[in-house]
Amino acid sequence: MAAVRKSTNWFAIGVTAAVLVVVLIVAGVVWFANSQATSPGTLPESSAVNTETGAIAVGSGDKTVDTYIDFMCPVCNQFEQAYGPTLDQLVASDEITLNIHPISILDRASQGTEYSTRSASAAYCVAVDDAANVPAFVKALYAQQPSENTAGLDDATLASVAASVGASDAATSCISDGTYTRFVTAMTQNTPVQPGSGGIATPTIAVNGTVLSNQTDLTGDPQKDIVDRLNG
Structure with a gap:
């Protein structure tokens, strides 16, 4: 067949x-x-910025203090007022490198303007322009900190604040363009979890790599909370 x-x-x-x-x-x-x-x-190209962690380094000491901050966070402002002078002194005496991490967890509290992300991006703009101006910029933003659930500062005001601490026109353009907003979003994911909380929060503070608990380790006493841990 x-x-x-x-x-x-x-x-x-x-x-x-x-x-x-x-x-x-x-x-x-x-x-x-x-x-x-x-x-x-x-990526913010500056010798002061670690593009893997998002840290803006201030100072050159061997010991480290890392601060994860949201510019709309009122507790971050309170931390700055209580601990800022001590941290500034430790930086000036070359005892620490202060690693500032501008992050964004409170965009929901700015009426849709994404103030936390925009202000954090602005901090990177200042760092790339001249990192020496970052501490003054941080303090200036806290001095004009908007209340939660308001629109926050607009980009023109952020640029004006940057200019007031010595930033150039390049920083102004960077701020208006929102150059580092995506970088902020990505770096926010690197924020370490608060001990005992199961989530991230601001401020988050790490001393020599050890993350502190806002509930038990931050008592309002910089000597006890920061200096003694650095020397412990």
Whole structure:
């Protein structure tokens, strides 16, 4: 008996190939969208900025204090008033490197203007322009800190504050362009979890890499909370 000759179903093969192409295109689009969502965007190129952690380094001491701050956070402002002078003194005496991490967790409290992200981005603009102006910029923002659930300072005001502490026109353009907003979002994810809380909060303070608890380790006494830990 002669064998039955099978014909090739080119239509089915064509449909399968077309479906495969569509699947590959969709997968590529999803991958690109996800990569864009998680990408840090433009990196702040400055010797003072660690682009892996987001830290803006102030000083050059061997010991470290890291502060994770949101410029709309009232408790961050309270921390600055209570602990800032001591940290400034430790930086001036070359005892510590102060690593400032501007982060964004309170955008929800600025009526849709994303003030936390914009102000943190502005801090990086100042750092790239001249990192020596960052401490003064931080203090100036706290001096004009908007209340939660208000719109916050607009970009023109942020630029004016930057100019008032010595930043150049380049920083003004950087602020108005929101150059580092995506970087802020990415670096916020690096904020260490508060001990015993299960989540991130501001301010978050780490002394020589050890994260402190806002509830039990920050008593309002800089000598006890910071200096003694540095020397312990």
